[in-house]
Amino acid sequence: MIWSNVVSVAKEGWSWWWEDGGSSDSTKDKVAGIVVLVSVLVAVFVTSWYVLRTRRSRELPLPPGPRGLPLVGNLLSLETDLHIYFTKLAQVYGPIMKLQLGSKVCVVLSSSSLAKEALKDHDVIFANRDPSIAALVSSYGGLDIGWSPINSEWRKLRKVLAHEMLSNKNLDSSYSLRREEVRKTVKDLYHNKINTPINIGEQVFVTILNVTMSMLWGGTLQGEERTSVGAEFRQVIGEMVELSGKPNVSDLFPVLRWFDIQGIERRATTVFAWLDRIFNSVIDQRMKLDEANQLGRTCQNKDSNKDFLQFLLALMEQGDAKTQITMTQLKAIFMDIVAAGTDTTATTIEWVMTEMMAHPEIMRKVQEELEEVVGMNNIVEEYHSSKLHYLDAVVKETFRLHPPAPLLIPHSTSSSCTVGGYTVPKDATVLFNVWAIHRSPEAWANPLDFLPERFLIISHDLKKYDYKGNNFNYLPFGSGRRICAGVNLAERMLTYVLASLLHSFEWRLPEGTQLDFAGKFGIALKKSTPLVAIPTPRLSNSLPLVGNLLSLEADLHIYLTKLAQVYGPIMKLQLGSKVCVVLSSSSLAKEALKDHDAIFANRDPPIAALVSSYGGLDIGWSPINSEWRKLRKVLAHEMLSNKNLDSSYSLRREEVRKTVKDLYHNKINTPINIGEQVFVTILNVTMSMLWGGTLQGEERTSVGAEFRQVIGEMVELSGKPNVSDLFPVLRWFDIQGIERRATTVFAWLDRIFNSVIDQRMKLDEANQLGRTCQNKESNKDFLQFLLELMERGDAKTQITMTQLKAMFMDIVAAGTDTTATTIEWVMTEMMAHPEIMRKVQDELEEVVGMNNMVEESHSSKLHYLDAVVKETFRLHPPAPLLIPHSTSSSCTVGGYTVPKDATVLFNVWAIHRSPEAWANPLDFLPERFLIISHDLKKYDYKGNNFNYLPFGSGRRICAGVNLAERMLTYVLASLLHSFEWRLPEGTQLDFAGKFGIALKKSTPLVAIPTPRLSNSELYN
Known part of the structure; x- marks a missing residue:
């Protein structure tokens, strides 16, 4: 009935053509027949289309996905970081989506539930591979375990590898090989690379390559080969892995394979041939050796060192149908182990180290666990791994954030099936976005944070997050039939190598570098920028005799600050025969310098300091002791009392005015060395107060420079590490010549003191004879005062000549060098922050006025300048570790015992930069000292606030604080009020410090003065 209606309609629709054409009836019949035939065909087509459409509508649709272009599909929209791109697409199209990549259909699964459905419920269907051309080349035509289709040969190879070669029994028996190579690495680092930046990935790769080769065929890279051949191996294997995962037009359009447009197949063939030659050479040598054994030439110990190659050759020659393999399959297994076993393991260790260096508190916890489990007098063994729960959690958390294969190795479907309510067609390439699954907020709290503890919280069910692929929220090695066959070896190597590196060494970044977490996408997710770090020996693993000496760095204050971030604010170092304790927090400084002040008040002077301080x-x-108390009282309460300093102001005023006058008349618009200029000023002030003499005319330059060189060298020698101090038995040899040089420098100053004292004593003798008695008291200087104490003082005040000169040495050395250095730092900071210099000068204009010269009486009103000086002391403390203290008896600080006679360093540099005490601690912000100005004593120089200790605290606080504070403010105010300052053209400021007892500038500050005051008479 339907067909007759269709024909009827067709006749009516075409009748106009033959009715008007004048054709015969037969023609009309033929045409009618044709029309009927065409109508029938159309009807058949429409009906077939309808039926087919109806049938398809009963099947589930293909997954959703972005619309593609004809022929190329979605190729042109792909991004470099494919795992991140797919994660973004999944937020739009859902956890299952389809992309058309050339002629290939690609399905991406991005949720744990879908991964479970595919890899567990439909494991057989999803167990195939779709190898790229490069992968086929490198796997001997897809004959290895990684790329082979699921068949009897694949099952045979997997059984041989996973259940025979890499069984727990075999891995236990080959532990000595792994142990030997890891120990070699530790030894190499210790002897050749301490305090040297090393590429972590390269170093670890060679270790794992050697382990792999020794297990495979008993050979390793030795000596220089470790670097040269190891680097070549890494480059070749890295390129092979990269090529296997690189998008290739020939893969997506097979018709174009012959052209090899990108050259990937040619390059893969070259890389493959390099490794294949090595395999052939090794196998050929072994087979010749076996042939010799069979002939009885070298039959001894035939089985004693049976490696994997020996085992595989035996299978090849004597195996049954279930185990016998071909030579090609043997080499394919080698390729799997060498390529996958080295590259991905080294990359993972690099990621773990990167995360721990970004989270030093986590590295510290790992090392504390190692100390507890392994001990600091033992070497890590592989059997320790099972007890290293926190390290295991760190590794697992690294696998979560940085899975080795972010999309796993691509799967392929052997037939169509349904997943997530959508049809996945036969032969589709299927990618499991493990990177997205591992960062899913549905499965992981704070998924983007590195939190190893998440794997400890669930430790009551240890199997919940193992590497067996049973929990589909966590699939670093895949799941199902295609789970990585080398998991056992990878897990052992990762933990063992990491534990050994972290137990044996501290790790830090090279100065000025930062961590980079960018990944380079491929089948394996590598770091874009290699991790470079510097190893230093762990403290408890210090060498016999020398202790931690070899790990020390030039900038000791910075080095100790870094160590404190690892070991905490109190730590011990063994420096030769001396125990050194370093305190790096204000609370511990307070405990030592206030609660236990008497115990920590002693000194442990180095030989150079003993020389320069008259023994x-x-x-x-x-x-x-009583003599020290006497001298301190004389200096602090008599000589440098406020009363005496007030009375000697005219001396300071005269010398500062001379400096201003000299600059104005001789050095305007001329580059000058700020430190040298200020040193001469302070030296003249000091000498005039001590014995009434100063440097005049040309002496200011020549003798002043000599004074500065001598005093600078004396301070430097007192703080320079000396073998004779650390090994007293060697003092007689004076190996570094420090004692001889210190004696020479000391003698220069001692001659000057003797000359000055001798002249004064002769003058006094003349006075007593009545020859020159006038004005005897009018110009009474410190020398006159001390000579009187020496001659007429009572038991409580009388001093010796040697003590007199020792006090002179203190004032001349400490009073000139550190004050001049601090002024240089202040000027450097202000020239780096011209807005701060402007504020200081505005304050000077307001307080002093532009028609006046600065007087010392103005200082108390210069609050902003005072804040600038204090902020400079915070960032550039004169003695960054203070002068070393020594304990008179053992005591407890911070819960630890500080032994008797320990050398104790207070890391004021670290305390002053602590973010717990200071907001924006690395910024130069004088305003921080104005905000708290309502409590002026909070940050004075008396050492009562242990967040701020530029002059120390307790009994040993600097005795010259009063004079230093006056001189600093007065000299700076005079220089800034009288002159503008600028850098010479083409120069830049340098903030590098030169560590010593005093922290000096590495590069002197050179600046150009120009007059500020309009009244030139003020400069005369």
């Missing part, structure tokens, strides 16, 4: 008879280096 330790000065105030700085003398032990705490």
Whole structure:
């Protein structure tokens, strides 16, 4: 009935053509027949289309996905970081989506539930591979375990590898090989690379390559080969892995394979041939050796060192149908182990180290666990791994954020099936976006944070997050039939190598570098920028005799600050025969310098300091005793009392005015060395107060420079590490010549003191004879005062000549060098922050006025300048570790015992930069000292606030604080009020410090003065 209606309609629709054409009836019949035939065909087509459409509508649709272009599909929209791109697409199209990549259909699964459905419920269907051309080349035509289709040969190879070669029993028996190679790495680092930046990935790769080769065929890279051949191996294997995962037009359009447009197949063939030659050479040598054994030439110990190659050759020659393999399959297994076993393991270790260096508190926890499990007198063994739960959690968390294969190795479907309510067609390429699954907020709290503890919280069910692929929220090695066959070896190597590196060494970044977390996408997710780090020996693993000496760095204050971030604010170092304890927090400084002040008040003077202090008879280096108390009282409460300093102001005023006058008349618009200029000024002030003499005319330059060189060298020698100090038995040899040089420098100053004292004593003798008695009291200087104490003082005040000169040495050395250095730092900071210099000068205009010269009486009103000086002391403390203290008895600080006679360093540099005490601690912000100005004593120089200790605290606080504070403010105010300052053309400021007892500038500050005051008479 339907067909007759269709024909009827067709006749009616075409009748106009033959009715008007004048054709015969037969023609009309033929045409009618044709029309009927065409109508029938159309009807058949429409009906077939309808039926087919109806049938398809009963099947589930293909997954959704972005619309593609004809022929190329979605190729042109792909991004470099494919795992991230697919994650973004999944947020739009859902956890299952389809992309058309050339002639290939690609399905991406991005949720744990869909991964479970595919890899567990339909494991057989999803177990095939769709190898790229490069992968086929490198796997001997897809004959290895990674790329082979699921068949009897694949099952045979997997059984041989996973259940025979890499069984727990075989891995246990080959532990000695792994142990030997890891120990070699530790030894190499210790002897050749301490305090040297190393590429972590390269170093670890060679270790794992050697382990792999020794297990495979008993050979390793030795000596220089470790670097040269190891680097070549890494480059070749890395390129092979990269080529296997690189998008290739020939893969997506097979018709174009012959052209090899990108050259990937040619390059893969070259890389493959390099490794194949090595395999052939090794196998050929072994087979010749076996042939010799069979002939009885070298039959001894035939089985004693049976490696994997020996085992595989035996299978090849004597195996049954279930185990026998071909030579090609043997080499394909080698390729799997060498390529996958080295590259991905080294990359993972690099990621783990990167995460721990970004989270030093986590590295510290790992090392504490190692100390507890392994001990600091033992070497890590592989059997320790099962007890290293926190390290295991760190590794697992690294696998979560940085899975080795972010999309796994591509799967392929052997037939169509349904997943997530959509049809996945036969032969589709299927990618499992493990990177997205591992960062899913549905499965992981704070998924983007590195939190190893998440794997400890669920430790009551240890199997929940193992590497077996049973939990589909966590699939670093895949799941199902295609799970990585080398998991056992990878897990052992990762933990063992990491534990050994972290137990044996501290790790830090090279100065000025930052961590980079960018990944380079491929089948394996590598770091874009290699991790470079510097190893230093762990403290408890210090060498016999020398202790931690070899790990020390030039900038000791910075090095100790970095160590404190690892070991905490109190730590011990063994420096030769001396125990050194470093305190790096204000709370511990307070505990030592306030609660236990008497115990920590002693000194442990180095030999150079003993020389320069007349045998330790000065105030700085003398032990705490009655003589020290006498000298300190004389200096702090008599000579440098406020009353005496007020009375000697005219001396300071005269010398500062001379400096301003000299600059104005001789050095305007001329580059000058700020440190040298200020040193001469302070030296003249000091000499005029001590004995009434100063440097005049040309002496200011020549003798002043010599004074500065001598005093600078004396300070430097007192703080320079000396073998004779650390090994007293060697003092007689004076190996570094420090004692000889210190004696020479000391003698230069001692001659000057003797000359000055001798002249004064002769003058006094003349006075007593009545020859020159006038004005005897009018110009009474410190020397006159001390000579009187020496001659007429009572038991409580009388001093010796040696003590007199020792006090002179303290004032001349400490009072000139550190003050001049601090002024240089202040000027450097202000020239780096011209807006701050402007504020200081505005304050000077307001307080002093532009028609006046600065007087010392103005200082108390210069609050902003005072804040600038204090902020400079915070960032550039004069003695960054203070002068070393020594304990008179053992005591407890911070819960630890500090032994008797320990050398104790207070890391003021670290305390002053602590983010717990200071907001924006690395910024130069004088305003921080104005905000708290309502409590002026909070940040004074008296050492009562242990967040701020530029002059120390307690009994050993600097005795010259009063004079230093006056001189600093007065000299700076005069220089800034009288002149503008600028850098010479083409120069830049340098903030590098030169570590010593005093922290000096590495590069002197050179600046150009121009007059500020319009009244030139003020400069005369």
